[in-house]
Amino acid sequence: MDFRRSMESKYRELLTSYLKGGSEQALYQSQKFSRNALERNIPPEEMVSLHKNLMIELFPDDFTAEMQESFDILLEVMVGYGFAYREHQNLKHIQQELRTEMEIAANVQQTLLGTEVPCVDGMDIGAISVPAKHMNGDYFHFVKDENNSVSIAIADVIGKGLPAALCMSMIKYAMDSLPENRKSPTVVLENLNRVVEQNVDLTMFITMLYGTYNTASHCFSYASAGHEPGLYYDATQDEFSELPAKGLLLGIDKKTKYREYEKEVMPGDMIILMSDGVTESRTEEGFIERETLLSLIKKYLHLSAQGVVQNVYKELEKLQDFQLRDDFTLIILRRKV
Amino acid sequence: MNININVNNNETLTEVTVNGEIDVYTAPKLKEELIPLSEKENVDMIVDLSGVSYMDSTGLGVFVGLFKNVRAHEGSFKIIGLSSRLQRLFEITGLADIIDISGKMEGEIR
Numbered sequence: 001m002d003f004r005r006s007m008e009s010k011y012r013e014l015l016t017s018y019l020k021g022g023s024e025q026a027l028y029q030s031q032k033f034s035r036n037a038l039e040r041n042i043p044p045e046e047m048v049s050l051h052k053n054l055m056i057e058l059f060p061d062d063f064t065a066e067m068q069e070s071f072d073i074l075l076e077v078m079v080g081y082g083f084a085y086r087e088h089q090n091l092k093h094i095q096q097e098l099r100t101e102m103e104i105a106a107n108v109q110q111t112l113l114g115t116e117v118p119c120v121d122g123m124d125i126g127a128i129s130v131p132a133k134h135m136n137g138d139y140f141h142f143v144k145d146e147n148n149s150v151s152i153a154i155a156d157v158i159g160k161g162l163p164a165a166l167c168m169s170m171i172k173y174a175m176d177s178l179p180e181n182r183k184s185p186t187v188v189l190e191n192l193n194r195v196v197e198q199n200v201d202l203t204m205f206i207t208m209l210y211g212t213y214n215t216a217s218h219c220f221s222y223a224s225a226g227h228e229p230g231l232y233y234d235a236t237q238d239e240f241s242e243l244p245a246k247g248l249l250l251g252i253d254k255k256t257k258y259r260e261y262e263k264e265v266m267p268g269d270m271i272i273l274m275s276d277g278v279t280e281s282r283t284e285e286g287f288i289e290r291e292t293l294l295s296l297i298k299k300y301l302h303l304s305a306q307g308v309v310q311n312v313y314k315e316l317e318k319l320q321d322f323q324l325r326d327d328f329t330l331i332i333l334r335r336k337v
Numbered sequence: 338m339n340i341n342i343n344v345n346n347n348e349t350l351t352e353v354t355v356n357g358e359i360d361v362y363t364a365p366k367l368k369e370e371l372i373p374l375s376e377k378e379n380v381d382m383i384v385d386l387s388g389v390s391y392m393d394s395t396g397l398g399v400f401v402g403l404f405k406n407v408r409a410h411e412g413s414f415k416i417i418g419l420s421s422r423l424q425r426l427f428e429i430t431g432l433a434d435i436i437d438i439s440g441k442m443e444g445e446i447r
Contacts, residue, residue, distance in 0.1 A: 252405070326393065
């Protein structure tokens with residue numbers, strides 16, 4: 001290696017010039033030298049040994065045997081530092097690999113769980129889902145059937161990151177494998193509950209709200225497994241109300257039964273579904289109040305449903321200083337006037 | 338973000354007091370300390386959360402795990418001292434119907 005060969009003469013130069021005049025310049029050059037040495041993986045013990053040999057050469061009479069031997073101690077000590085440094089380099093390398101793999105996994109997840117916001121006559125639908133970390137533990141899925149009904153699932157896997165994301169994929173496939181004609185909200189939740197109960201670790205569980213919007217009758221029927229309650233916006237009264245729903249989390253008890261609720265949707269009214277990342281948004285001062293969320297939705301009501309969810313997200317993100325603590329999902333279904 | 342877990346193990350009763358915030362960073366510590374306690378036969382566990390200012394769903398996961406374990410070992414489990422925000426969390430998730438969060442110090446669950 002070029003550097004190794006020239007290293008000795010460079011170091012000799014630095015040392016002699018400093019010992020002669022003690023100039024600041026030599027100290028600055030030493031820092032530069034050590035950066036080069038680090039880049040070329042020169043271990044610290046090798047530097048100590050180089051220093052010792054140069055001292056013997058430069059001061060054959062004054063550099064006593066004791067002084068020489070003292071460097072052997074220093075050298076031994078530096079060996080440990082050398083190991084630590086090499087380990088650090090290895091870990092940095094592994095970390096880089098893991099990061100790349102996580103990015104790939106996040107892409108795969110996106111492809112696996114991908115869903116399109118459907119275009120349905122008489123309806124305006126908007127959805128946004130943003131992960132706090134690489135992998136999203138929130139999940140939503142739209143299905144449009146041939147009768148023009150739209151089914152929607154919104155879920156949150158408790159437990160974050162990779163395990164949660166893997167679990168989400170499992171749920172999606174369990175849901176896809178349910179027969180077409182057995183997709184009433186309660187049936188879907190009861191089926192998924194059995195799947196989750198058998199497969200998932202003790203402290204991991206899933207909240208889900210599953211609903212079907214009938215575009216002929218404009219009736220939204222839904223059931224909830226411990227999910228953050230949805231909201232209903234009444235356009236004529238300009239008022240929000242909570243969509244009542246009760247039901248146990250998925251994966252706790254395999255015999256759990258779910259109840260189905262119905263809500264008739266009037267022209268201009270909206271169904272608003274979300275994950276707890278929306279209601280549990282936190283700022284320096286504390287939680288973001290429900291009123292803040294509602295006033296944000298109102299502020300952008302004149303926009304399309306997609307415009308509303310995107311702008312509400314942007315504002316809440318800003319309030320949280322652009323640091324999401326939890327995955328964030330917000331969905332709006334609006335019946336066109 | 339800090340958490341303080343205090344365990345008082347009597348012969349008949351395991352009393353746990355938690356102070357601080359339970360979130361994705363502190364929940365693993367809580368899990369590590371409490372899950373082994375819940376694996377004893379016939380354990381009677383009371384968890385006092387009156388010193389908990391914040392809990393997210395990860396924390397909820399720990400209590401679900403504890404509850405399931407205790408139930409599997411024929412013990413009893415209850416949580417006391419929930420703030421209104423935490424109470425809401427237990428109600429939304431349906432856990433309030435299966436875990437005793439009534440707030441009283443005496444009495445048995447299931």
